[in-house]
Amino acid sequence: MNNRLSSIAIGVLASISLLGCSSGQNIPEDTGKINQDEITRKHTEDWRRDEPAVLFVPTNDLLVLDEPSRIPDKFMNQKIETTFNEKMTMQSLVYLFKKKGLYLIIPDEELRNKPIVLIEYKGLFGDFLIAMENAYGFSFNFKSGNIVIAESLTPFILKIPQDEEIAKQIIKDLRSLGAKDPAFSVHSSSVFYKATKQQHKVITSHLERLSLNTSLISMQVAIITVKIDRNKASGVDWSKFNVGAGFPYVTEPDSGDSDDSDSDSDSDSDSDSDVPLGNSMSDLMAIGKMTGSDLSIAVGKGDFGISAVVDFLSTYGKTDASQSLIMKSLSGKEVSMSIGDQIPYIDELGSKSDTETDTEESSVTVKFLDLGTKITLLPWYDTESQLVTIDFKMEISSLVAWVKLFAGDSLGLISQPQTREQKFSDVVKLMAGESVIIGGISFEDYGNEMNAPSFAEDAGIAHSIESYSKNSTFILIRPTVTVFGRR
Numbered sequence: 001m002n003n004r005l006s007s008i009a010i011g012v013l014a015s016i017s018l019l020g021c022s023s024g025q026n027i028p029e030d031t032g033k034i035n036q037d038e039i040t041r042k043h044t045e046d047w048r049r050d051e052p053a054v055l056f057v058p059t060n061d062l063l064v065l066d067e068p069s070r071i072p073d074k075f076m077n078q079k080i081e082t083t084f085n086e087k088m089t090m091q092s093l094v095y096l097f098k099k100k101g102l103y104l105i106i107p108d109e110e111l112r113n114k115p116i117v118l119i120e121y122k123g124l125f126g127d128f129l130i131a132m133e134n135a136y137g138f139s140f141n142f143k144s145g146n147i148v149i150a151e152s153l154t155p156f157i158l159k160i161p162q163d164e165e166i167a168k169q170i171i172k173d174l175r176s177l178g179a180k181d182p183a184f185s186v187h188s189s190s191v192f193y194k195a196t197k198q199q200h201k202v203i204t205s206h207l208e209r210l211s212l213n214t215s216l217i218s219m220q221v222a223i224i225t226v227k228i229d230r231n232k233a234s235g236v237d238w239s240k241f242n243v244g245a246g247f248p249y250v251t252e253p254d255s256g257d258s259d260d261s262d263s264d265s266d267s268d269s270d271s272d273s274d275v276p277l278g279n280s281m282s283d284l285m286a287i288g289k290m291t292g293s294d295l296s297i298a299v300g301k302g303d304f305g306i307s308a309v310v311d312f313l314s315t316y317g318k319t320d321a322s323q324s325l326i327m328k329s330l331s332g333k334e335v336s337m338s339i340g341d342q343i344p345y346i347d348e349l350g351s352k353s354d355t356e357t358d359t360e361e362s363s364v365t366v367k368f369l370d371l372g373t374k375i376t377l378l379p380w381y382d383t384e385s386q387l388v389t390i391d392f393k394m395e396i397s398s399l400v401a402w403v404k405l406f407a408g409d410s411l412g413l414i415s416q417p418q419t420r421e422q423k424f425s426d427v428v429k430l431m432a433g434e435s436v437i438i439g440g441i442s443f444e445d446y447g448n449e450m451n452a453p454s455f456a457e458d459a460g461i462a463h464s465i466e467s468y469s470k471n472s473t474f475i476l477i478r479p480t481v482t483v484f485g486r487r
Contacts, residue, residue: 040224040476043324044435047220051480053433054386059484063208065190066157067200068141071148075100076126084116090136090150092116097148100125104140106150111138139197153180153194158207161214162189163330170210177203212383214331216482219377219390221475223323223339228470323373331381340372343399346414369417371397381432381481388479389429392438396422396473428477435478444470 078100084092091112097104106112114136121128129140139154160170167184170191174182179193195203329335348365378391402415426438447467 043222043476047478051218053480055482057482057484061159063159063204065159068154071140071142075102078125080125081122083120088116090114101146103147108152111150111152133197137196155194156200158191160189160191162186165333166214179203212483212485213381215381217329217331217379217381218480219327220478221325221327223373223475225473230468327377329379331379334378336376338374340370342368342370344368345417349414371399386432387429388432391427393425432479432481435476438475438477
């Protein structure tokens with residue numbers, strides 16, 4: 001009988017082993033592939049229908065709000081021919097102006113006493129005055145009554161964008177360009193300064209370009225998260241493998257009736273012997289059950305049985321999630337946005353005992369954990385090339401698990417959050433209206449839990465549960481520009 005039991009056991013084990021052999025191969029590599037083009041195409045098409053790349057809005061605003069009057073053309077276009085000796089100073093110009101019907105005032109004594117370096121000249125009176133202004137760094141300003149005042153510095157008022165940060169930067173620029181006593185008013189969107197006409201010309205050219213570049217930039221942003229999961233089970237689950245012998249219900253003693261009148265020698269024996277196991281494999285009894293995830297097999301012969309479970313289920317899935325938003329800012333001005341949740345958790349636990357009253361007081365400190373995504377964008381626009389440069393920063397904070405910590409016998413266990421912090425920054429340059437994927441964060445997890453009899457770990461019959469997940473987060477961005485200015 002022992003030989004028959006061994007044969008049965010070996011045969012069933014061999015069959016189950018063949019059913020449960022794991023291939024030993026990992027989850028295919030193409031499981032984790034993400035087609036970014038396919039995912040982003042729909043966003044890009046929708047955005048292009050919503051906003052044009054560059055929109056020009058004409059305005060009637062003047063850059064120069066106030067400046068001294070220039071000498072009328074009827075004086076500037078007169079022809080002159082003059083010669084000065086080396087001893088003549090700026091004071092000598094008074095007589096030249098008088099001949100042309102103008103009255104010159106030079107309030108600054110230092111300027112009055114400067115020698116004239118343009119000894120001889122023949123041409124237009126206006127060109128002569130411009131040459132003197134450039135050479136000496138002062139301005140001829142026209143006043144009513146045909147009066148001309150020669151001033152070292154002239155006051156000007158210019159229009160600027162109505163933003164304090166940009167205004168402060170303009171003040172720094174004006175100082176570097178030679179302007180004196182610059183100041184600004186956000187309410188009137190203007191800047192005041194003193195400069196020579198030559199300096200003023202450079203300043204107005206600079207502010208005209210800045211005014212066009214300081215356009216309204218709309219940044220269409222999509223935060224796209226793709227999650228891929230796959231689990232694959234294969235092989236005999238050895239933790240559910242059972243071998244049993246000596247079941248009480250398969251052994252039945254003879255009835256042993258003492259009143260049996262049959263005295264024939266072929267009558268049943270009165271002994272309590274066991275029912276035999278059988279003589280061949282045909283005496284085996286087998287039960288099988290198959291579900292969507294596994295195959296269960298039970299084989300028995302007499303009082304001996306074997307049962308096992310073979311896993312073959314493979315689960316997989318893909319989840320796409322996207323958040324679309326529009327962030328607007330002036331060129332050169334940072335803008336940020338946060339998307340997330342606050343989760344409360346116990347930060348501190350305390351207790352205080354009072355021996356007199358035999359009481360105990362407990363205190364709890366609750367804090368909030370900020371989870372989610374924070375995006376910071378700093379855009380720059382160049383009018384001539386229509387290029388947009390974006391300084392991009394993103395921070396992602398996510399909850400991984402709750403960790404239980406022992407806080408003492410009186411307080412017990414408390415749960416603390418375990419978080420994952422992810423940060424990245426990037427700088428991109430692209431044409432207005434074009435789309436680009438900025439950076440991205442991906443992380444993969446792979447696990448393989450196996451079980452097998454300790455004496456057969458290398459036999460290739462291990463039960464295997466492979467798990468794979470991939471999370472990818474990337475940013476799709478498309479800048480558009482609205483330019484305000486004069487045609």
